[in-house]
Amino acid sequence: MGSRRQFRIWRGDASGGDLTDYQVEVNEGEVVLDVLHRLQATDAPDLACRWNCKAGKCGSCSMEINGRPRLSCMTRMSTFEETETVTVTPLRTFPVIRDLVTDVSYNYEKARETPAFAPPADVAPGDYRMRQVDVERSQEFRKCIECFLCQTVCHVVRDHEENKHAFAGPRYFIRAAELDMHPLDTRTDRKEYAQAEQGLGFCNITKCCTEVCPEHIKITDNGIIPMKERVVDRRYDPLVWLGNKIFRRGQVPQTSVSSGQHEDAVHSHAASGGVHSHAGGSHDASAEVQAQQGLNWHREVPKPTMPPVDDNGKLPLTELTFDRPAAPSPFGDDVTFPLPPEHLNFVHPNQDEQY
Incomplete structure (x- = not known):
């Protein structure tokens, strides 16, 4: 026979809400998601929450339990004292849709903006060959279940909504690191792209993303820090510094990230009167309308504000x-x-x- 436990759950929608107290029966061995399901079956049939696999592999049931981002299906009730009130709230970084369900489309926007894997053009898919050490090095980052706990806990966007358009977040930094380490990826500008387009420089390595990762990925140590080191090697290379001294500003040869298409976009931006959306950075009036609808897959991503x-x-x-x-x-x-x-x-x- 279980015991009655005190729960405090946030109820509301985008217009507002508040914490509501519930007394719920809890049995031995149960997780928070079990309690939420029992609550839906008894006292709160209209309670909204996401879940799918209940095995810690889909990332759907992300929420904040006692102020800490967690997967509710992997948070056992035995971790809390019997007299403790368990507070459950939605992810704070993303807009609330209803109750414990948030709009995480920001993350899918960043996923679309990340350049895909670019295999060698002269190698057939069945002929790809990799050493086991290369497989293992990038395999850690492929364990990501996209629960977005690292995204919601990152204070660069959690405390500063204005950074969202220029900051991809730790989930996509490890994606960039994975592709940069991949021996069959032909793109050579992953590091420059992470710095110029994904806002890698905004990360100040507090390691809070690593702390909440349910897959125990060393996001900071194995992904973000190596990418930062590679960017520094290029950005502060003494030969590059000498080239900046010899050439005038703007005459230094640019990387593929910032040249070509970007210059055309700048001119179109001036001609169109400076239209610029939050969702995209194509600087073209017609493309911006599509960017607001999430339809323009070829738009140029926004530029982060440099210090x-x-x-x-x-x-x-x-x-x-x-x-x-x-x-x-x-x-x-x-x-x-x-x-x-x-x-x-x-x-x-x-x-x-x-x-």
């Missing part, structure tokens, strides 16, 4: 004296600290209202 630097590549003093010395917790405001927050080197976004 202001002087001619020597150094940040101005204002960047170092910004009034946000640290970011809020990626797990929300319900985190308890051993010290009062006002005693820490931490500036809360709503500090004036709270303290």
Whole structure:
């Protein structure tokens, strides 16, 4: 016979909502998703939540449980104290559709913008050959079940909605790393693309994405950091630096990421009056209409906003004296600290209202 446990579940839609308390029976060995199903069968038949496999392999049942992004089918009730109230909320980074269901289409937009695998043109599919070590190196990243927990916990988009158009997120950084490590991929500009188009430079390696990954992928150590190192090798190569000193700005040979089509897009942008959508960056009025509808698969992805630097590549003093010395917790405001927050080197976004 099970015991009655206290649950607090967010109910609402895009227009607003609130936490609702429930008393639900919990049996030994059950997971949070089991309890949600029992709640749907008893007290809340209209409760909306996503799920599919119930085996931790589809990534559908992502939600935040006690402030931490988790898969509800892999979160056992035995991990909580019997007297503890279990709070279940939708993923905070994405717009709410209803109850625990969020709109994660942002991630599919970024998936479409990521260049696909480009096999050698002169090798037939049945003739592909790879060494086992190359298979194993990229296989780790292919374990991703696209639960988007790493995406929702990344504070670059979690705390800054304006970054979404220019930041692909950790899930697509490991996709770029996987293809860059693939010996049969013929694209040579994966690193430059990750820096210029996917916003790799925005990541400050807090490793919160690795911490919540249910597949235990070393997203930061094995994916993002190696990509950053490769970008640095190219960006700060002494020969490239010398070339920048010899040539005038704009005359240095460009990579395939930023040349050709981008220049045409810039001219069309000026001619069209500067139309620019949140979803795409093609700078063409007709293409932007399609971008809003998600139909233009060939549009140019938006350019991230680079940090202001002087001619020597150094940040101005204002960047170092910004009034946000640290970011809020990626797990929300319900985190308890051993010290009062006002005693820490931490500036809360709503500090004036709270303290």
